[in-house]
Amino acid sequence: MSHGNGNGAVVPGKEGLDEILRYSARLMAQRGYHGTSLRDIASETGRSLSGLYHYFQTKEDLVYWINVRGFSALTKSLEAILSHLSDPEDRLYALIFNHLDYFSHHRDEMKVLMLGTHNLTLERIAEIRRLKDGYTEQCRQVVSDFIAHRGGELPDAKGLTRATYLLFGMMNWIFGWYSPQKHGTGRDLTDDIFHTFVDGVCARRKIDDRRERVGKLVSGLRKEHHD
Amino acid sequence: MSHGNGNGAVVPGKEGLDEILRYSARLMAQRGYHGTSLRDIASETGRSLSGLYHYFQTKEDLVYWINVRGFSALTKSLEAILSHLSDPEDRLYALIFNHLDYFSHHRDEMKVLMLGTHNLTLERIAEIRRLKDGYTEQCRQVVSDFIAHRGGELPDAKGLTRATYLLFGMMNWIFGWYSPQKHGTGRDLTDDIFHTFVDGVCARRKIDDRRERVGKLVSGLRKEHHD
DNA sequence: TTCCCACCCGAACGTTCGTTCGGGAGGAGT
């Protein structure tokens, strides 16, 4: 055991693990945790069953790593974007754009995140919980700033939590039904969520440069971050 | 005894099946389909493993019946309520109230509905799909009428579908996080969703009698329907 | 050369799964 990998949220120094996690996420997204066998993963990745165990110790580890990586990356991506924007409306729009953008590029992994963590040990559940709460807290703050900026009726703590989760609901539920050809582009969806959350369903869509501006920023940061 | 059991849509003439489905839903809501064994269900219901098979033929049947019953009941409940209301805003509010009310009284079953149907045969998937589409279509119509009544920008078909699903997202995502003591009463949540969907998060909550009026109607119809 | 170590494998272990089989208790109908 040379370097003891300071586990700061992510990645032991393996490369094969990346591939295994990708295929695992795909299979689990389709059939769930118990519905996906290690033999499935082995044959999908072109490895032997026992060969997999070089990269992890138990099946549970796979869900754990997918969760840690997913929430860490989502949070980090959001942080990077928010650091470039100051206007509360821009920040809210960017939050939604980033969330949908990240999800659409990592559908399988994100679906695994939604399966929950009840297959993990208590410590790991707590760790994932902490990561999730971190992301939620960031979003909560963005929502809070936005409401304050708009001069709306400032909700109490519970009300703010509810509002944030309603936004999460609109953003996350998508992945149960959305298909671009049947429901319009991802950009349309981002705009719909933003405008509905801000002004309600009936609001007329203002045409401005926000979509372009924020969209380019997020896409740019995504590429930058991938290197 | 005298069974009777109107219950439309559903139910072979068994009574023990009700109990089995209740426990199955509870277990599957916690551990998923593959994570729940028939031995779990047997011990939870106080029956023998083989004794269960008097009430169904395969494990898959359980998911099937939970789905059929759930969507049928939800649809029927909504229909009953809408038949008593004509104002588009009342109807939208009632839709949300009914959805949350029904879910809060059948949490486990509804969680199973969200697990999806990919364990079922193709015919059954199609059948559930039809039931789900029926409910969705009703909601779509209510949303459409509401927007028209408000004189908002009438969205095209795709836009209307997106709007309806956004509403679904807010209503369904709840069940991953909601607890009354941490996030306020169910009534507060209903109001939040209604006002957010109608006017956006910042909108000041109007105080009127809608909550009382529609709430009583739904509760009354629920009791009536249970006999 | 020798040793090490990351990487990979076939074969098997013990367990649990969904399902089946053969049968029994008890009430209703004839």
Next chain:
DNA sequence: ACTCCTCCCGAACGAACGTTCGGGTGGGAA
């Protein structure tokens, strides 16, 4: 009396599961 039919059970079946074991590469450091 006898036959059904509903409801229920213990025991077992074959299959699939997660995991382990013992061993085999092949390249880099000593």
